[in-house]
């Protein structure tokens with residue numbers, strides 16, 4: 001059954017790429033597996049997916065230990081500084097960097113492990129009180145500050161668009177994110193290359209792809225509804 005979900009999502013991704021004259025290889029499908037058991041993740045892995053997204057440190061670490069080592073784990077949730085050390089050698093990218101202090105801690109831990117951590121700056125695109133992320137205005141400043149850290153590499157922007165029934169409602173936000181990435185790129189800040197846009201979730205990923213997304217984070221569309229009740 002999950003495999004059928006995945007086939008449908010993959011088809012929609014392809015169609016959105018075709019519609020916007022983009023190559024399928026420009027868009028990474030990240031299967032967001034938070035709250036889902038390893039058996040189901042293995043099912044999606046066996047169907048060929050290698051990029052998985054988690055939003056909690058402990059859950060990510062547990063799954064990391066139990067699942068194949070060639071999975072690329074993406075940290076997509078709010079990250080506390082004191083927990084960076086647990087995931088620094090387990091994830092391929094941290095999407096949710098929203099402060100200099102967090103970037104600084106990632107830099108310290110990355111250096112310890114002699115690695116360079118790719119990160120995205122999380123933008124609170126609709127200025128929602130309930131969401132994490134920095135404002136568009138603060139993004140350029142943060143990019144400039146973070147560019148000084150030599151063990152993190154800013155690769156782009158991430159945003160969680162508002163929940164909506166109609167994905168077209170979010171097109172304007174995706175356009176704004178794309179524009180912001182271009183604006184930051186034009187500043188030619190050392191060490192910063194804004195090529196990645198982590199935008200689009202189950203409700204709006206096709207629109208996000210049409211507007212330039214390079215990473216869509218799809219949970220419900222692949223794994224079905226999440227059940228938080230038993231956790």
Ligand SMILES: *Cc1c(COP(=O)(O)O)cnc(C)c1O
Pocket residue numbers: 032034055076077160201202203217218219220221
């Ligand atoms: C849960 C989550 C997703 C996936 O959401 P769906 O609507 O289930 O696709 C994507 N991004 C982030 C940051 C999330 O926390």
